[in-house]
Amino acid sequence: MASDSSSGERQNLQGNVACALGAIAAGCRFYAGYPITPSSEIAEQMAARLPKVDGVFVQMEDEIASIGAILGASVGGVKSMTATSGPGFSLMQEGLGYASQAEIPCVIIDVMRGGPSTGMPTRPSQGDVMQARWGSHGDRPVIALAPASVGEVFEQMLRAFNLSETLRTPVVVLIDEAIAHLSETIDLSSSMPTPLASRKVATGDVAGFLPYAATDDGVPAMQCPGDGYRSHMTGLTHGEDGFPTQDPATVERVMRQLLGKLDRNMEQIECFETLECDDVDVLVVAYGITARAARRAVVSARERGLRAGLLRPITLWPFPERRFRELASSANTVLIPEMNAGQLCVELERLCPHPGPVVRLNRIDGECISPRQILEQIEKLHAHD
């Protein structure tokens, strides 16, 4: 694998740089993007590094064009990505929907900043969690990853490409501005545990080839221009043959297959970390930069004899429902600190097995949630018991 990253060396890297290095290590050879704070370093890194690995970087006229270009490149058989922030992510929702419908692998980085609208371009936020889940119209399979450290950004880039390729679906990596602009010393060689995956390639007879034929894992094999299959790809709802259809039975069948492919492969998609979750009164659920504060708070709480635990989803969507239900059923309270007005908490309230209190801890002032804030909340919740 071609990579210019200095494998085996400990390096001090910014989150956005680790993101670019991870992408190239994952085999990404095409980047199209549009400058936007706080993601621009990713584009700058890719512009400098992709030519060295015989890849192509192109700065497009806007984010709509950027996602269009990476989908075109991916259809051509090249692992492709783009990076943006909230306003650009909004523009990309159209292309994301197309990628889901046509089942085109691609990776989209959303470096989250304060919103809505132009908001606070340089301040951290976790305000795009629900946009990642529901931003594009219609029902579609959604995968979003939320790394919490520079090293994890690198690792999750590898996972993002692997999931995208094996499941033929767009994968969103949600990085908050705090992680993106955080510098940490990481060991790239120890961050490369995952073998690289590539999309399943169509084989067999050209005649009668069905580009969206049902398979055991729900993921159809992908054709590549020039390999003789000459199939059709469309954003219209299509049958197994790839051509538009409105036949109810066919639509039901192919839509179930499309939406079901994540369930069938949940083992490789689901990814979370737990801390001190054996006997939990207060279950803290946190992701991204907030999870680092939550970890510190849980450790402090345990030191004070408070039974707090942490569930840190790394794959944010689909949410690790089963594990959450298990932990929540034994906990008295679920505490969910988020740098937004309350987004993931809505999902947790829905999932909670009993009408137990899901307590929100939100911050929307462009500042990170501190360990002390979370610890205070844990203490308060224990006092209520």
Next chain:
Amino acid sequence: MSASSRLSDRAIAPQATPTNVLVVGVGGQGVVMVSRVLAKLCERNGLDIKQSEVHGMAKRGGVVFSHVRFGERVYSPTIPEGEADIVLAMEWAEGLRWLPFLKRESGGLIADTQRIVPPFSCRNRKRGALHGYQTMGLEELEEVVARVVAVDATGVASEVGNRRAANTVLLGVLSSMLDFDPSEWREVVAEVVPPKTIEANLLGFERGREWALQETRAELPTPPEPERPTHAADRVELEIVEAWCKGCDICVKVCPERCLELNGSQVAVLRDPAACSGCRVCEWLCPDLAIHVRILPAQEEH
């Protein structure tokens, strides 16, 4: 190859009844120049002359003809059918087209053997189709025309160094059949042709005249062979996929042969397969891609 009739021994003298010379050819050959030479000769000899011409097709290739009538008194400017004493044809088929104008008993045809196929003779647009060019050969001609002089005027003119002097070669032939003084002919020719070409034209004139006056002419030029197509006609297959046709009527309207029509189900059908020339206009302009034209090369005959 057979010898043509001799004309020179019975030159036509100016009479009370006008002498009628019909000069025909295609644009660019000098039909009008020949008429002007005759006009000047008549002026010099105090004869009345009327001339009417059609040279609307001024560009090369169009049909041009000129009626020249001269005598002591001329009234009508045009030659009625069957009244021409001489048809001077600068192009073979043009000469044939005007045969009905010759006097049945005595009319003489002077014809260049070169052939220029005019556009209107290609009415049938099928590749390999026989075009409408006259196919009559010299022997057939001699059966219906009193006197025929077939001369390779263009070839003779080439020999004297200017292909375009073919018209003066023919004038030389004509001079042997009209009772004007040879020196006057030469003076008039020199007056009429462009100054730079006087020498070649006078030479051409002499060669034409000599050739016509020879007791026994050596080699007659090869008359044109009857026209044959270069290969058998292509076979055209026009297929209309009925299920694809939406009946927009474009093919019916644009077909130059008018051989398509819409049937009762508003589907285009080939009404007249024989008329279809395979021009593909309908195929190109069918919005439904329903028309498929195949041109099948004809089978070689064995």
Next chain:
Amino acid sequence: MTDSDSSLPASFDIRDYLRTDLFPHFMCVGCGHGIALRCLLTAVHELGISKDELAVVSGIGCSGRIAAYIDANTLHVTHGRPLTFASGLKLARPDLTVVVVTGDGDCLSIGGNHLIHACRRNLDITCLMLNNEVYGMTGGQVSPTTDEGRYTTTTPLGNHEPSFDACSIATAAGASLVGREITFQAPALKNLIVEAISHPGFGFVEVISDCTEIYGRRNDLGSSTEMILSQKSGMRPESYGGALDQPFRPGNWQTGVLSRSDREEYAAAYRRRTRSARPEEQT
């Protein structure tokens, strides 16, 4: 993998390039888009491009549906975006012949920004803009190329907006080959497409097409035949002089190749600029 030459028929039957099981196509009676489709495929055949090497990217609208009928690698993408997909595809796969089929609304309205930047980049892509002066698929709304005074469902009292001259825009934005042809002159259109595909750079071809059922009826433009014949009278096969001074369509159509330059193609320029960084070219 199949032999790439195997898909190139020796003698030309357009059905060898069509997905015939999808026919009859869905376009209306007399719609000019079918003629443009024939011209494109005839050009592809003439150039000896195999169907496996051909990628056709189309957007949304009547023009966008063209791609599905072509037996090649076809990509029917989102509204206005075919040039963006095509750019990525061509950069990733320079070996493919990439043709974009788009419409006046798709290309000039929602995709206008993509058009001018595609022209500016000058990637080796051919863009066929089928101009029927109306949004046909959505029922006949005014488009950026609708002539002034025309009636559409959203200009019930007649269009009060001036129309774009797409070719002037493409030329001004830097497309290295720009041409226009009417569908009535199908063989000439085919030749123009041959030229645009052969041209190493961004080739923009505006095809004057007809919307007979929706636009034609509402504006009383006559039958399919009358509409296509009227194209001829609107044609001005002249040089491009003066058109740049007049960004809106001057009321007649100059046809043929309207502008051409030998500007460096994008991928070539990219490779030249990044040569020193490339591993195989470092010594």
